Amino acid sequence: MPVKIRQKVEPLLEALSILQEVKNPSVLGNLLPSFGRGFVLQLGRRDEATHMPASHSARFDWDYSSDFPEMRELYRRAKQNQWDSEVDVDWSVDVDPLNPEVPLLPDEFLDLSVAENYGVKLSATESRRFKKDVASWILSQFLHGEQGALYAAAQVTESVEWVDGKLYGATQVMDEGRHVESFHRYIDQKLEKLYVINDNLFTIIDALMTDSRWDMKFLGMQIMVEGLALGAFGVIYRFTEEPLLKEMLRYVILDEARHVHYGVLALGDHITQRLSEKERREREDWVFEIALLMRERFMFWEVYEEWFAHKLTRKQWRECVNEMPGMREFRQVMFSRLIPNLRQIGLLSERMLEHYDEAGLLKYASGASALEMTEQEFLDALDDDHADELTEQLV
Numbered sequence: 001m002p003v004k005i006r007q008k009v010e011p012l013l014e015a016l017s018i019l020q021e022v023k024n025p026s027v028l029g030n031l032l033p034s035f036g037r038g039f040v041l042q043l044g045r046r047d048e049a050t051h052m053p054a055s056h057s058a059r060f061d062w063d064y065s066s067d068f069p070e071m072r073e074l075y076r077r078a079k080q081n082q083w084d085s086e087v088d089v090d091w092s093v094d095v096d097p098l099n100p101e102v103p104l105l106p107d108e109f110l111d112l113s114v115a116e117n118y119g120v121k122l123s124a125t126e127s128r129r130f131k132k133d134v135a136s137w138i139l140s141q142f143l144h145g146e147q148g149a150l151y152a153a154a155q156v157t158e159s160v161e162w163v164d165g166k167l168y169g170a171t172q173v174m175d176e177g178r179h180v181e182s183f184h185r186y187i188d189q190k191l192e193k194l195y196v197i198n199d200n201l202f203t204i205i206d207a208l209m210t211d212s213r214w215d216m217k218f219l220g221m222q223i224m225v226e227g228l229a230l231g232a233f234g235v236i237y238r239f240t241e242e243p244l245l246k247e248m249l250r251y252v253i254l255d256e257a258r259h260v261h262y263g264v265l266a267l268g269d270h271i272t273q274r275l276s277e278k279e280r281r282e283r284e285d286w287v288f289e290i291a292l293l294m295r296e297r298f299m300f301w302e303v304y305e306e307w308f309a310h311k312l313t314r315k316q317w318r319e320c321v322n323e324m325p326g327m328r329e330f331r332q333v334m335f336s337r338l339i340p341n342l343r344q345i346g347l348l349s350e351r352m353l354e355h356y357d358e359a360g361l362l363k364y365a366s367g368a369s370a371l372e373m374t375e376q377e378f379l380d381a382l383d384d385d386h387a388d389e390l391t392e393q394l395v
């Protein structure tokens with residue numbers, strides 16, 4: 001097939017294959033409108049802004065009494081740990097993304113040996129440019145995800161039923177705004193290359209923003225997107241040797257760990273005690289399918305289109321990415337954060353164990369949940385001196 005035709009046909013076939021992997025009809029029906037806007041219309045790529053209709057109820061409480069002690073404590077911690085990106089992060093640090101002495105990502109993180117089997121070989125200069133583009137792509141997706149988290153946090157703060165939850169939620173809105181500011185500044189000033197939102201991520205954010213149920217927004221953003229992002233931030237934090245990026249991620253990780261903790265606190269009793277069995281099963285099915293969709297998020301398709309679309313098929317590129325040591329680490333740490341939290345909130349019942357096992361995700365179920373590890377403990381475990389501790393706690 002001619003290259004130009006293949007480049008148009010393969011993305012559509014890829015999208016259809018992802019859609020076919022959603023086995024649950026109810027979840028498929030729920031995702032179809034967002035899938036159409038994300039994969040078919042590609043609204044995230046077409047314009048500088050996208051409008052998503054949102055419908056949810058806002059809950060007012062005229063009593064104001066403290067009603068959730070654990071959330072009140074989380075609120076205290078959040079207030080004490082606020083930071084100012086303009087003051088606390090040293091933006092004067094010179095960043096040369098092509099400097100091999102201070103790599104954004106180490107060589108072994110993005111090993112292209114599989115691509116070499118298909119006749120693709122990069123020079124030293126090309127390799128440094130490629131790693132810089134991958135880093136730009138990863139941080140761009142972090143930025144887009146943080147914008148989604150900002151708007152979702154604002155919606156959930158309106159809807160959540162606890163006064164203490166609303167107070168904490170207000171701090172998360174502030175956190176997410178600061179993350180958007182920080183990631184954008186780093187990308188704009190230090191990397192000078194912003195990638196469009198990945199179609200998988202757009203689809204998930206669209207589905208969450210347009211769902212009227214507060215607990216589905218909570219589940220999707222606080223547990224799924226934030227949980228997986230926390231793992232992804234942790235991987236880059238561990239691997240990068242660029243000091244400014246590492247410093248910025250340190251602050252972001254401390255915030256994100258609190259956000260996931262908040263989600264686990266809010267959803268535990270709600271899912272196990274307030275939902276009907278039918279509603280709980282619906283959410284179990286939904287998070288499983290979203291977990292598989294999120295697994296497709298880090299395929300660097302936009303980087304592939306720039307660098308290798310004329311040399312490799314999308315199937316060959318997927319093989320290359322799946323075999324990269326850094327991406328194996330990504331999958332391990334991301335799902336090590338997610339699956340224990342699903343267990344903690346009651347969405348990992350006997351009915352679902354076989355599905356997670358077939359997907360290769362059940363092995364993470366015994367790890368520490370957000371309630372069993374503070375934000376500082378998680379950050380400490382990411383440091384090199386605590387590598388063994390990280391492995392023991394997360395795997």
